[in-house]
Amino acid sequence: MASFQQLRIIFMGTPEFAVASLDALVKAGCNIVGVITAPDKPAGRGMELQQSAVKKYAVDKGLHILQPEKLKNPEFLATLKSLNADLQIVVAFRMLPEVVWNMPPMGTINVHGSLLPKYRGAAPINWAIINGEKETGVTTFKLKHEIDTGDILLQEKIVIRDDENAGELHDEMKDVGAKLLVKTVEGLANDSIQETPQQLPTSNLQPLPHASKIFTDTCKIDWDKKVDEVYNLIRGLSPYPAAFTFLDGKKLKIFSAQRQEDSKPSDALTGSFETDKKTFLKFACSDGYISVKEIQLEGKKRMDIEDFLRGYRFA
Incomplete structure (x- = not known):
């Protein structure tokens, strides 16, 4: 198994939440061979092209950046394969096709803002507070076909204050998630993490809370x-x-x-x-x-x- 710093890692993310994780990996000495983020989009009154938060960080650090419109584009897939990554990491990105997440030998891991299997879905931070939860957390897990269902690697709990809002929890969670991600990559590198299948409730009387998109x-x-x-x-x-x-x-x-x-x-x-x-x-x-x-x-x-x-x- 390669050492922690020797692993060739591709990072995928777009918003500010993902920047904390990418920054933690860079500061830990990880070998980031590519950063995949959303294409620049026109925004504001002048409709000028705006870069994602992750792209701005990657440019500042001189990292190799890819911005595919479509993740199944043959040219993009060929470039992705040529980077010869050992591991891919996804933080606040879009859904990946299997041809992408199944490409590296060590698979693709995701950082999710809940204690899976609770709050699978797009808005776990919001729904945990809306439902009056007293605690939530961060989970790192291996991607597979169904969204947010892969085997759990590590988890860390976070107490939700009675007066805390989603923005405050978001800021706390991005830092906790970044540290947990580095710990996860280290564990995968030295083979000290055991993957654990998500445990679903055996009774339908207490269905798992879901984190559907906010409308x-x-x-x-x-x-x-x-x-x-x-x-x-x-x-x-x-x-x-x-x-x-x-x-x-x-x-x-x-x-x-x-x-x-x-x-x-x-x-x-x-x-x-x-x-x-x-x-x-x-x-x-x-x-x-x-x-x-x-x-x-x-x-x-x-x-x-x-x-x-x-x-x-x-x-």
Whole structure:
């Protein structure tokens, strides 16, 4: 078996979350023979081509970069094969065809933001908070056909604070995941890791929580739900894409809020709001209130509730 630094590694990733892992591998002395990331895309008012976070890092470090439009393109596959990688690593990238993930002799490993088999899917950080979980974690595993189902290599737990939002958990998780990835590569190099098949529940009474993609309907607040459920939804979607409701017919994104356990009057309709027009704006849930703290009204900038109330005229 090759030593840790001798392994020829191809890294695949696109957003900032993946940069932490690539940086950890580089700093650990790994031999990164190629970096695969998304093609540059036009963005902004000028529609200028924007590089992915991973590409920017790879350019700065002088790493060999590939940006295929299609992963089954014969020219790309030939180039990939010519890099003669021992191992491929995927962090926050797109789905790979088998011809890609099965190419290197040591296979392809993925870093996933949950304690698999829980929260398989596209948005594990968001859904763990939305569902009120007290802990989550990071898993490294071997890729195979079905998404997020491969044998587990290593896992590390992370406690979710009661007031933590998805953005904060994301930042914590990318660092924990980066360290776990380096530990995983070391373990694979010295053959000290035993692959473990994912253990599925034997009863259908407690199905595994899933981490499906976040859609607009997911983000719309249902005020008929309990305070805790609404509070967790707001945390789980902050800062992006953000939970929302409507105020005087305009979309109101809510980035942070507080629970109010005071009893709700029996005649208060769920979704109705109360405000002193100076310091607080609270919405009625089925069993109490959510007092919003940081918001963004359609067409306006994001601001604290006091600043918002100072300038807003209610209909």
